[in-house]
Amino acid sequence: MRILHTMLRVRDLEASKAFYCDVLGMKLLRQKDYPDGKFTLAFVGYGSEADSAVIELTHNWERDRYELGDAFGHIALGVEDIYRTCSELTARGGKVVRQPGPMKHGSTVIAFLEDPDGYKIELIQKSPSPLSTAVQQAPVGA
Structure with missing residues (x-):
């Protein structure tokens, strides 16, 4: 299946x-x-x-109206560069409702946007983000 x-x-x-x-x-x-x-x-x-x-x-x-309910969560999409992706999606008219950053109680970098009906789309950083890589590679004492 x-x-x-x-x-x-x-x-x-x-x-x-x-x-x-x-x-x-x-x-x-x-x-x-x-x-x-x-x-x-x-x-x-x-x-x-x-x-x-x-x-x-x-x-x-x-039908011109639906109740989203509270059982459905979101659709998730993996992205290579979450910061660039959010910027590009915003420029194309996307509505980012949670800016990129680490998830609560974890380190995975995520963001959320919303479709025209209010459904949430989660973006998940698939590999280390450029920002986190730069921070990790910064010399000690920098």
């Missing part, structure tokens, strides 16, 4: 596609309208559905 996709219900499909594709750099893999059910499905991701997990954006045509 493997994870195929995660489904998110979205109010404005075009705004959500713009966020996931234009801001986060995913590709629209496929999209289909279901007129009898009055909904549209759009699948976005970084790779093909055959090889990677993707996100299914579900837009119910007659």
Whole structure:
């Protein structure tokens, strides 16, 4: 078994596609309208559905509001340089709601942004960040 996709219900499909594709750099893999059910499905991701997990954006045509609830947490993305990534995402219209820094009670560097519907996207530094590497390599007494 493997994870195929995660489904998110979205109010404005075009705004959500713009966020996931234009801001986060995913590709629209496929999209289909279901007129009898009055909904549209759009699948976005970084790779093909055959090889990677993707996100299914579900837009119910007659629904313009959802309650996020408190059970769902977030989607996590690994990044090489979290500080540069946050800067680039902000420049492309992304809303960073927790600036990069170590997580509480740990040392992993994380940040959070929010999609148009309020879903949280966690960014996780995959390798040592340039800032932490510079601090670690600073000579003693510097």
